[in-house]
Amino acid sequence: MIEIKEEQQQAILVAVDTGEYDVDLSLDELGELAQTAGAIVLGKISQKRPAIDKATCVGSGMLQEIQTQAAALEANLLIFDHELTASQLRNIEKETNIAVVDRTTLILDIFAQRARSREGKLQVELAQQKYRLPRLMGQGTALSRLGGGIGTRGPGESKLESDRRHIRRRIESLEGQLRELKQQRSLRRDRRKKDGVVTVAIVGYTNAGKSTLLNTLTDAGVLAENKLFATLDPTSRALTLPDGRSVMLVDTVGLIRRLPHQLVEAFHSTLEEAANADLLLHVCDISNPEADSQAEVTRRLLDELGCAQTPVVTALNKCDRLESIPAAFGGNRVCICAKTGYGLDRLLEAVAQALPPSQLRMRLLLPYDKAALAAEIRDSGKIFSEEYVPGGLLLDALVDKQIIWKLEPYQVDG
Numbered sequence: 001m002i003e004i005k006e007e008q009q010q011a012i013l014v015a016v017d018t019g020e021y022d023v024d025l026s027l028d029e030l031g032e033l034a035q036t037a038g039a040i041v042l043g044k045i046s047q048k049r050p051a052i053d054k055a056t057c058v059g060s061g062m063l064q065e066i067q068t069q070a071a072a073l074e075a076n077l078l079i080f081d082h083e084l085t086a087s088q089l090r091n092i093e094k095e096t097n098i099a100v101v102d103r104t105t106l107i108l109d110i111f112a113q114r115a116r117s118r119e120g121k122l123q124v125e126l127a128q129q130k131y132r133l134p135r136l137m138g139q140g141t142a143l144s145r146l147g148g149g150i151g152t153r154g155p156g157e158s159k160l161e162s163d164r165r166h167i168r169r170r171i172e173s174l175e176g177q178l179r180e181l182k183q184q185r186s187l188r189r190d191r192r193k194k195d196g197v198v199t200v201a202i203v204g205y206t207n208a209g210k211s212t213l214l215n216t217l218t219d220a221g222v223l224a225e226n227k228l229f230a231t232l233d234p235t236s237r238a239l240t241l242p243d244g245r246s247v248m249l250v251d252t253v254g255l256i257r258r259l260p261h262q263l264v265e266a267f268h269s270t271l272e273e274a275a276n277a278d279l280l281l282h283v284c285d286i287s288n289p290e291a292d293s294q295a296e297v298t299r300r301l302l303d304e305l306g307c308a309q310t311p312v313v314t315a316l317n318k319c320d321r322l323e324s325i326p327a328a329f330g331g332n333r334v335c336i337c338a339k340t341g342y343g344l345d346r347l348l349e350a351v352a353q354a355l356p357p358s359q360l361r362m363r364l365l366l367p368y369d370k371a372a373l374a375a376e377i378r379d380s381g382k383i384f385s386e387e388y389v390p391g392g393l394l395l396d397a398l399v400d401k402q403i404i405w406k407l408e409p410y411q412v413d414g
Contacts, residue, residue: 008038008039008040009038009039009040009076009077009099009150010039010040010042010073010074010075010076010077011034011039011040011041011042011075011076011077011078011079011150012041012042012043012044012045012066012069012070012073012075012077012078012079013027013030013031013034013041013043013044013045013079013081014044014045014046014057014058014066014078014079014080014081015027015030015044015045015046015047015080015081015082016046016047016048016049016052016053016057016058016081016082017046017047017048017049018048018049018050018051018052021257021258023046023081024046025290025293026081026257026258027044027046027081029256029257030079030081030103030106031044032207033103033106033107033110034079034106034150036110037106037109037110037113037150038113038150039077039079039150042073042074042075043069043073043075045062045065045066045069047059047062052082054087054088055087055088055091056088056091056092056095057080057082057084057088057092060095063092063095063096064095066078066096067095067096067097067098070096070098075098076098076099077098077099077100077101077150078092078096078098078099078100078101079100079101079102079103079106079150080092080100080101080102080103081102081103082102082103083102083103083104083260084100084102085135086134086135089102089135101150103258103260104131104260104263105131105150106150107256107259107260107263108124108127108128108131108260108263109150111124111127111263112124112125112128118181119178119181119185122174122177122178122181123178125170125174126171126174126175126178127260127263129167129170129171129174130171131260132167133164133167133168133171185272189272189276192248197246197247197248198245198246198247198248198278198279198355198358199247199248199250199273199276199277199278199279200239200247200248200249200250200277200278200279200280200281200351200355201250201252201273201274201277201279201280201281202214202249202250202251202252202281202283203252203255203274203280203281203282203283203298203302204254204255204282204283204284204298205254205255205256205284205285205294205295205297205298206254206255206256207254207285208254208283208284208285208294208317209283209285209317209318209338209339210251210252210254210283211235211251212317212338212339213281213283213315213317213336213338214235214237214249214251216338216339216341216344217237217239217249217344217348218237218238218239218249235250235251236248236249236250236251237249239348241348241351241352241355242345242348242349242352243352243361243398244359244361244382244384244398245352245355245358245359245398246382247278247351247355249281250273250274250277252271252273252274253271255297255298255301256297257293257294257297259301264301264304271305272305274302274305274307275305275306275307277307277310278310278311278355278356279310279311279312279313279351279354279355280302280307280310280311280312280313281312281313281315281351282295282298282299282312282313282314282315283315283317283338284298284314284315284316284317285317285318286316286317286318286319286322286335287318287319287321287322288318295314311332311354311355311356312332312354313332313333313334313347313350313351313354314332314333314334315334315336315338315347316333316334316335316336317336317337317338318337318338318339319335319336319337319342319343320337320339320340320342332350332354334346334347334350357401358400358401359381359398359399359400359401360398360399360401360404361396361397361398361399362395362397362398362399362404362407362411363394363395363396363397363411363412363413364393364394364395364397364407364410364411364412365389365391365392365393365394365395365410365412366392366393366395366410367391367392367410368392368393370392370410371392371393373403373406373407373410374386374393374395376403376406377395377397377399377400377403377407380399380400380402380403381397381398381399381400382397382398383395383396383397383398384396384397384398392410394412
C-alpha cells in the first residue's frame with residue numbers, strides 16, 4: 001500500500017495598513033487562524049498604503065518582495081488579511097505562482113473542519129458556495145490544488161465545481177434545506193417558550209472559554225480546545241440555578257472581529273439562539289491583553305443581532321492566569337475560572353438575580369380540601385419537599401407567577 005500524506009502548508013501572512021484598524025493585532029489573530037487551519041506561519045508582511053491596490057492589493061513592488069521572501073522561506077501559501085476580489089486573486093497568483101487565500105476563505109475553511117451537525121455542515125457549504133460563485137473566474141492556482149489545502153475543504157465536497165449553474169442550483173438546494181431546519185428550530189424554540197423554559201445563551205469572543213464553562217457547569221462533554229472556533233455547533237444543556245429554577249444553557253459559535261458577512265448571514269439561525277435568549281452570559285478572557293476590544297466586538301455584533309435589550313451577565317474567565325485576582329467587580333461582572341470552577345457559585349447567583357423572576361419560592365400550608373393545588377404547582381413549577389401535618393399539606397415549592405395569587409392565602413413563614 002502507498003501512504004499519501006498531505007503536504008503541510010507553509011504560509012506568509014500579508015496585510016495592507018490603511019489606518020482603518022490595528023494591522024499588527026489583526027495579523028496576530030490571522031496567524032492564530034492559520035495555525036488552527038493547520039498551516040505553519042513563516043512570516044508576516046504589511047504595507048502602509050492610502051488604499052488597497054485594485055489589481056494586486058499590495059502593489060506590484062511589494063508583490064515582488066513577497067515573492068522573493070516566499071522563495072527564500074519556501075512558502076507555498078499566501079494568506080491575505082483582506083477579502084480579495086476575483087481579479088486580485090488571479091493577478092497575485094499569476095505574479096507569484098503561489099496559492100492565495102484571503103481572511104474569509106481561511107475562516108470558512110476552519111468552519112468546514114469544525115462543523116459536525118447536519119445544519120452546521122449545510123451552513124458552511126452555503127457560505128462557501130456563495131463566496132466562491134463570483135470568484136470562479138479568478139481562481140487560477142487554487143483550482144489546480146483542490147481537495148487538500150486551506151480553502152478547498154468542505155462538507156460533502158471533494159472539489160470545487162466550475163459550472164456556475166451547478167453552484168447556483170446547489171445554493172438553492174442548501175437554502176431550502178436550511179429553511180426546513182430553521183422552521184424546526186423555531187418550532188422547538190416556541191415550544192420551549194410555551195413550556196416556560198428559560199434560556200441562557202453563552203456568548204463571547206472565540207477561544208474565551210465558553211465550551212469549558214458549559215462542560216464545567218453541566219458535564220456536557222463538548223470539545224474544548226485552545227484554538228479559535230473549537231466549537232461550531234450549538235449545544236444545549238439543562239442547568240439548575242441556586243434559587244431552584246431550571247434553565248436551558250446554550251453554547252453558541254464564537255465571535256471574531258471583522259467577521260465575514262457571509263458567515264453572519266449563513267449562521268444567522270444558529271445566532272438566533274442568542275437573539276432569542278432570556279439572558280446572555282458573556283464570557284470574556286480577562287487574561288488576554290485585548291480583552292476590552294474583544295468584549296466590544298462581541299457587544300457590537302450582539303447589538304446587530306437585536307440583543308441590545310437582553311440582560312447580560314459578564315463572566316471574566318481565565319482569572320487563574322492573573323497575578324492577583326480582584327475581589328469584586330461592579331455591575332453584573334463576576335471573576336471566574338471555568339477550568340477549575342473558581343467563582344462559578346457567584347456566577348450562578350448573578351445569573352439567577354439577573355433573570356426576570358418567572359417563579360417564586362414559597363412555603364405553603366394547603367388545607368386538605370385545597371390539596372389539588374399541589375398538582376398545579378407541579379405542572380408549572382417544582383416541589384422541593386412536602387409533608388402531611390395536622391393542618392394540611394406543608395410544601396416547599398417553586399411557584400409560577402401565574403398561579404401565585406391562588407396560593408398567597410396559604411403562604412406561611414419559615
